[in-house]
Amino acid sequence: MDSAVIPLGRHNLSLVQSVDFFYPLIDDPVMMGRIAFANMASDIYATGVMTLDKVTMICSCPDAFSTKERDVIIPLLIRGFQEAAQEAGCTASVGGIATNPWCILGGVATSVCHPNEIILPINASSGDLLVLTKPLGTQLATNAYHWMLDDAESWKKLKEHITEGDVQQTYLTAIDHMAFLNKSAAELMHKYSAHAATDITGFGLAGHAKNLLQFQKIPLKFIIHTLPIIKNVHHMAEILGRQGKLLAGQAVETSGGLLICLPAQKAEAFCEEFQEKTSRDAWIVGSVEASASPCLEILKDSCKIIDS
Numbered sequence: 001m002d003s004a005v006i007p008l009g010r011h012n013l014s015l016v017q018s019v020d021f022f023y024p025l026i027d028d029p030v031m032m033g034r035i036a037f038a039n040m041a042s043d044i045y046a047t048g049v050m051t052l053d054k055v056t057m058i059c060s061c062p063d064a065f066s067t068k069e070r071d072v073i074i075p076l077l078i079r080g081f082q083e084a085a086q087e088a089g090c091t092a093s094v095g096g097i098a099t100n101p102w103c104i105l106g107g108v109a110t111s112v113c114h115p116n117e118i119i120l121p122i123n124a125s126s127g128d129l130l131v132l133t134k135p136l137g138t139q140l141a142t143n144a145y146h147w148m149l150d151d152a153e154s155w156k157k158l159k160e161h162i163t164e165g166d167v168q169q170t171y172l173t174a175i176d177h178m179a180f181l182n183k184s185a186a187e188l189m190h191k192y193s194a195h196a197a198t199d200i201t202g203f204g205l206a207g208h209a210k211n212l213l214q215f216q217k218i219p220l221k222f223i224i225h226t227l228p229i230i231k232n233v234h235h236m237a238e239i240l241g242r243q244g245k246l247l248a249g250q251a252v253e254t255s256g257g258l259l260i261c262l263p264a265q266k267a268e269a270f271c272e273e274f275q276e277k278t279s280r281d282a283w284i285v286g287s288v289e290a291s292a293s294p295c296l297e298i299l300k301d302s303c304k305i306i307d308s
Contacts, residue, residue: 002043002198005118013112018043021058021106022202025142025254026175029073033080034179036105039255041088042199044109045186046258048119054110055092057081060100077105088181119189121196124216128195129267130224130286133185133274134177134257135308136205137233137246141174142254144236154240161239162232170232177230178255184277185258191273192266200256206249206296209259213294221291224249224298228283228306247300261288281308 003018020040024032037055044052059077061070078094085092092107147155148167158167182199189197198212209222227247237243245251262270267284274282283306 002046002121005047005120008112012114014115014118016044016047016049016111016113016118017109019058019106019108021104022254024103024105028175029076030080030083031175031179032105033077033082034084035175035255036077037081037084037088037092037107038179038181039201040107040109042182042201042255042258044111045182046121046197046199048186048189048194048197049111049113049117050183050186051111051113051117052085052088052090052109053112055085055090055107056095057092057107058095058104060098060102060104062103063099063101081105081107084179084181088183119194119197121198121212122215122217123195124212124220124261124288125195125263126220126288126290127264128261128288129264129284130222130288131260131262131267131270131282132200132205132228132257132285133182133260133280133282134180134200135228135230135306136200136249136251136253136256137230138174138178138254138256139252140233140236140242140246141170141230145171158236158239162236166232170230170236173230177257180278180280182258184274185260185282188270188274188277189258189260192270193263195261195263197258197260199258200253202252202254204250204252205259206298209249210294210296212259213296216294219291219293221289221295221297222286223289224286224296224303226283226285226304226306228281228285228308231307234305234307244300247298247303249298257282259285
């Protein structure tokens, strides 16, 4: 599961908690702070919980930083994290800044709630449809931008087919998606009777879908027939010979969307209202079938690719 869900044994309350941290992947410290918050909170939102009662930021400062670098960059990381917390309707404290060989950023999110606020990721059903709320491709989008800045070998292959402007726009699109909170998706999960959900992050679409399958009460098969991908990323993957991993759902994602199992008759309405609320797309990307054992099938050879 994405979060720990612990019955407290009093007042019919449960504690929902997640700890998540990673290394920075972009150069803008304010946006990196926002992405770190969104990535951490996503584990809670995947359970349908919308209120974060306590958030503590985890941050380590690289020991290679000069005093000036530390005094400029760390406050900007904190600022971005706390801005995102404010957007989520909570406050974030800083648990202390450790010194470390690497910069590590993330946090601990905790919610105390009634069981009816929680959608446990265990009740997917044959006949459900799978909805994804953010496009794939964040890792390659950010890598391509840094390759361009460093004039790396991979950029030398890309620049024969794609412009610097396209790479920069793809990078900015990825940042926008990564910093976007999954809170609206969590809210709509309740309205449209979601049966289960997970967020798509470091293990990619395939890894997180397989994990979600393992938690179901009955053995099921997920069939993925559509892959929404950040514009230009599929083209980049083809140029670099990396499309196999992308189309297999194995590409690493950061602060990705929610993959949600919804009743078939409600999935389209979920996507429509999500677009109305957020001005962003959500997509029906697959279906759920009965199976003798948990199984994921991504239709790589016939998958519909949506540039987003």
